[in-house]
Amino acid sequence: MTTPEPTDVGPSATSQTAPPPAVALRASDADRDQVAALLGAAYAEGRLTSEEHDERLAQVLGARTFADLIPLTTDLVPLDPRPATVTSTTPQFVVGHGGIAETDRMVAVFGGVERKGRWRVRSKSQITAVFGGVDLDLREADFDAPVVEMTVAACFGGVELKVPAGITVRSETVNIFGGTEVKNVGERVEGAPTLVIKGTVFFGGVSVKGPRQRMFGRGAARS
Known part of the structure; x- marks a missing residue:
């Protein structure tokens, strides 16, 4: 009597049902807008140069997933893969420290x-x-x-x-x-x-x- 060979249940089979990690999820326009606003605030505060801001902003516009967005802000402030929306009535102004001397x-x-x-x-x-x-x-x-x-x-x-x-x-x-x-x-x-x-x-x-x-x-x- 021949013993049947076990069915293949290796990684290729299980990967089809495993959910993708959070960083692999698609980023929405709202997610990209939030990162762009954060970069603008960092530029106004002098934490990014004009060249760094422009380079990162270009990467934001081309980002498809959270994995593309997170590295752009890790040296500025922590960014959760799905940041919560905070509603505040406090006035918000982005005010820098005079980093651009040119008129x-x-x-x-x-x-x-x-x-x-x-x-x-x-x-x-x-x-x-x-x-x-x-x-x-x-x-x-x-x-x-x-x-x-x-x-x-x-x-x-x-x-x-x-x-x-x-x-x-x-x-x-x-x-x-x-x-x-x-x-x-x-x-x-x-x-x-x-x-x-x-x-x-x-x-x-x-x-x-x-x-x-x-x-x-x-x-x-x-x-």
Whole structure:
């Protein structure tokens, strides 16, 4: 009588039913957004250089699994494969320590300049508007320093700034047949940056507007 050979139950058979490890799970857009936000905060705090931030951000955009995302933040803060979502009403501002010394220059001559969404406001900016307009939305921006200065030269042109509620705005412009208006900013909140506006407004205008509703930080109501 011949004894039947045992059925193969080796690793190749069991691996089909074993669940994949957590790090092998697919990453969602929300997971990639969270890591990108963490990298942006680390860059603003000076823990990443501009080159390191750009390199890691490119890897975030190409990440498919948690195993691709975790190494990008292990030297910054611990990142759980499935981080919990924390809801807070505390105002959140990303404010660095002035790591970029180069002045950000924006020029609108018979044209326009617009910035909105997530971008970095350098500690010093120079804005020129001659028969043109500059529209800057700072409500979702990161700030390079606790105090950022914008030097304006407006001649028959205008500059419009949309700011999050809670920041301090200080106007030091010289207005000649022109004006600078600041409204709906509200009371300053802890951790918020200070925006200083300098320069000359000649036959033009500078408008600084906060959100109409008193909601602080990112996600504030749009005006």
